[in-house]
Amino acid sequence: MTPPDHPAVPAVTVVGIGADGWAGLAETSREALRGADVVIGGPRQLDLLPPECAGERVPWPSPLRPAVPGLLARHTGRRVAVLASGDPMFYGIGRTLTETVGADALHVLPHPSSVSYACARIGWPVEDTDVVTLVGRPADRLAAALHHGRRVLVLSAGADTPAEVAKLLTDRGFGPSRMTVLERLGAEEETSYDGVADAWTHAPGDPLNVVAVDCRRAPDAPRLGAAPGLPDAAYEHDGQLTKRHVRAATLAALAPAPGELLWDIGGGSGSIGIEWMRTHPSCRAYAVERDAERADRIARNAARLGVPGLAVTTGAAPDALAGLPRPDAVFIGGGLTAPGLLDACWDALPEGGRLVANTVTLESEALLADRYRRQGGELVKLSVAHAVPVGGFTGWRQAMPVTQWSVTKTRVGQA
Incomplete structure (x- = not known):
C-alpha cells in the first residue's frame, strides 16, 4: 500500500462492514484493513476483525464528531483505516470525515447498507x-413520513426503537400499520418478526435492527397531506x-427549496415554519415568538407534525434575531410595526432571498404599501369566505382579508 502522504493516495481508507463481519468483506476491503497501521471504529466493528489485522485498534471516543480532527491528527503519517457500518456515506461516519478532511483525503469502500x-x-x-x-434523533421525526400506502424503513437507535415506533404510529393515527423488525441483517443469525402497531406486544430484541413500516391510516384519523395548507385542526x-x-398561499410565495433556512417571525x-420544514427533510426553520407560552406551543406542534428540529427562539424581534444563522x-406574521424589523430582515437576506409579510391591520398595510412602492415585489390582498348556515339556507361568511407583500432580493440593497 502506498504511504498516505503520497499526493495521489487518500490519507484515510473508510471500510464498510456488515453484521457478517470479515467473511462478508471483499478482498479489496480486507487488504486495506490488513495493511493499516491504525484501525479506528466502534467497539462492535473492531471486534469483527481477525488477528491478521495487526494494526493498532482505536475505538471512537464519545462524543464522536468533535473528537475526529484531533484523533486523525494524532496518527498523521500512518496508514489509517476507519470501520463503518454498511455504507459509510449513508447516515454513516463518511459524512463527518468528508466534512473534516475533505473528500480528496478519503478512499471509501462501501458495503451493502441495512x-x-x-x-x-x-x-x-x-x-x-x-x-x-432515529439514530441520535427524536422518534417524532417519523411523523412527517407517515402517509397512507407509503413504505418506510426506520433505522433504529436500539432495541427499544420498535416499541417506540409502534407507539408513535398509534398516537398519530397509523395504528393499523404493519411493522416488520429485521435484526442483524446479513449475519448468520439474522431474524425477523412482525405485527400491527396498535397491537404490538413484542419484547425488545437485538439492538441492531431496522423497522419496516407499511403505513395504514386508521379510518377516523385526519388526513395530513404532503403539500402546505394542513387543516387548522392539526394545530394546537x-x-x-x-x-x-x-x-x-404564503408558503407558495416563500417557495421553500431543499436545504434552505427560514426565519418565521411572530411564530404564533x-x-x-412547520410546513416549510415538512416540504423537504433538509429544510430548516427558526420560529421567533415573544410569548413564552406560545413558544412552548410551537415546539409541541412541531413535534406532533414530524419536524421536532424546528428551532424556537423566545424574544421580540428584531433584537431576538441577533445571532441567528443567515x-x-x-x-x-406579526410585529411589523416594530422599529427596525423590516430593515433588519431585509439586511439579513442574501441575494435571491425572499421576504413575505402578512397583515390584517391598516397601519401595517400602509407600511407594506410603502415598501412595495419603494422596493417592488408583489402586493396582494387575500380574501377567503366560508359557506355557513343562514337560517334554512347557506351564505358566505367573510374572514378578515390579509394583505401580503412578497419580494425577492435580486442584488444587495435592491428588490
Missing part, C-alpha cells in the same frame, strides 16, 4: 421506500394561527 438488505428481504423497491433514521393554537388557505402556533427566506 436499507439494501432490508428491501431485498421483504421485496420493497429501494427507490420507492422512504428512509427515516389560541387563535394566533395563519389559517389554512392563507398559509398555503408555528404553522409557517436565512434564505423570512416570513413576518
